[in-house]
Amino acid sequence: MLESVSQTLVFGILVGALYGLVALGLSLVFGVTKFLNVAHGELLMFGGYASFWAVSLLGLDPFLTIPTTILALLAVGVILYKLLFARMVKLPEETKIKNTLLVGFGLSVILQNLALRFWTADDRGITAAYSSQALTILGVRFPLVRLISLGTALVFLLALHLFLRKTYTGKAIRATVQDWEAATLMGIDIHKVYLLAFALGAALAGVAGTLVAVNYSIEPSMGLNWTLKALIVMVMGGLGSITGTLVGGLALGLTESATSLLLSNNYREVVGLVLFLLILVFRPQGLFGAKEN
Amino acid sequence: MLSLESIDVFYDDLQALWGVSLQVEEGELVALVGPNGAGKTTVLRAISGLLAPAGGRITFGGLDLARVAAHKIVDQGISQVPESGRIFAGMTVLENLELGAFSAEARKSKDRSLEWVFEIFPRMQERMSQRAGTLSGGERQMLAIGRALMSKPKLLMLDEPSFGLAPILVAHTFEMVKKINQEGVSILLVEQNVRAALELADRAYLLENGRIVGQGAGDDLLNYESVRSAYLA
DSSP: OHHHHHHHHHHHHHHHHHHHHHHHHHHHHHHHHOOOOTTHHHHHHHHHHHHHHHHHHHOOOGGGGHHHHHHHHHHHHHHHIIIIIGGGTTSOHHHHHHHHHHHHHHHHHHHHHHHHHHHOSOOBOOOOTTTTOEEEETTEEEEHHHHHHHHHHHHHHHHHHHHHHHSHHHHHHHHHHHOHHHHHHTTOOHHHHHHHHHHHHHHHHHHHHHHHHHHSOBOGGGHHHHHHHHHHHHHHHOTTOHHHHHHHHHHHHHHHHHHHHHTOGGGHHHHHHHHHHHHHHHOTTOSSOOOOO | OEEEEEEEEEETTEEEEEEEEEEEOTTOEEEEEOOTTSSHHHHHHHHTTSSOOSEEEEEETTEEGGGSOGGGTGGGTEEEEOTTOOOOTTSBHHHHHHHHTOSHHHHHTHHHHHHHHHHHOHHHHHTTTSBGGGSOHHHHHHHHHHHHHTTOOSEEEEEOTTTTOOHHHHHHHHHHHHHHHHTTOEEEEEESOHHHHHHHOSEEEEEETTEEEEEEEHHHHHHOHHHIIIIIO
16 A cells, blocks of 8 residues: 555656646746647647657657757747738737637647648657666666656756846846836846747647656647646646746646545546646636736 | 827826827926826836837937837936836735845946935935835835835836825935935926925926826916816815
8 A cells, every 4th residue: 555655656756857847838838928729739749749759750768859849949930920920929918818819729729630631640659769768766666767757857957047047138037027018117128028929838848748758648739738737736736936837747647546546547637627627717717826916 | 318208108098198298307306297197107117118109209318219119218317116016915015125136237336226226215214124015105216216116116006006105204215315316316297196296396397187287487387277176275
């Protein structure tokens, strides 16, 4: 019993960090631009395929495809922003959220069908040479691929945190979030800030896609499920907090694992959505989010 | 140095400014006074490029500012302290000041500007690593002015720096404005506190319902019968 509880905890944490990373990009984009890009899961799917093809064609180690996937998704992010989102920058906040929501839905259908056309509906997965290896400590298994994924997720969470805290560009992004007019008076070009945040959000979705392709599998219609996870985590963690996003991810991962253990695997997905509704009703600023000042 | 030539500004269909003309010469301290809702803030927003005038011309050092994007205005040497400061409350005092020197030109002399600001507002040095949102009202105003000075402006525009401050802090703020002006920074001061602003300014403009209705040396305006009865009674 103790072992299965520990194993559940470990798997919960391993998957939770991935959830945190999935939500990170969405949260960054929403926090900065107030664009609710529900095609985030499709960007993640594209990232998965980018890595899949890099592994298949170039024979790279799956985790070494992350740089090329980042480049590919940065490009996708820039194109989508210029094509669709740039014109919505100046809308009032509420209209902006609604309009981007609609555009995002349309976009997710288009991206899904493009993927279907290019890559068929087959499930694909990436297998690393060490996919079957695992560490066993005190009877608890730590699959190697999941451990590396955990490390990767933490590295990107930390990297974004440092970027926003320590660099001039990062500070400009935070200033724009707080007051875009005052930021403009400082000489910050908010259009550049929005573009950068959007492209970074796409790149982070791409990295998450790589991890999903290695740990699970990818197929064209997978996006919605991951967009939902990202939304749940974002709401749990509260906006504008990277720590909150990580904690939200871990909380979702642990809740899901615990549900599998205590109830049944069938309720795994449902429990996250129930949590989502409860938080929206009782604590709309998120579990860890501060109320806006 | 700064020249507005008969500026018209609209908010949608509503005209907010009607043919507003005003000048600020190098080294001057000019006040723009008038009642609430007269359009004083609108004048500053038009100069900073946050609003585009429908008619007229704004030039600074001979350059037509209509060709300059809003975020490039500060590069020209114009810095604004917006109404109620609008400091970045979630960031530290130091980060706020650093952002004041965001533009490429200002960043080169960031360290020297920081020393200058700390000289004028020693309190800001003490509070350097504190979150700006935890500052008192007077300190916030200092930070907002300090942040605007970090870009080494030729022209500093202040929007109601006395707003919400206790009288003793108002006096202190105005002293600081005078001091900054004496260090060679031209000032355009927008105020509802008409008496204090007119006493401080070299010259002043009186704005009512979006129109300039009076101008002259600060002392002269103080003695206008209409000004006295409307604002100083």
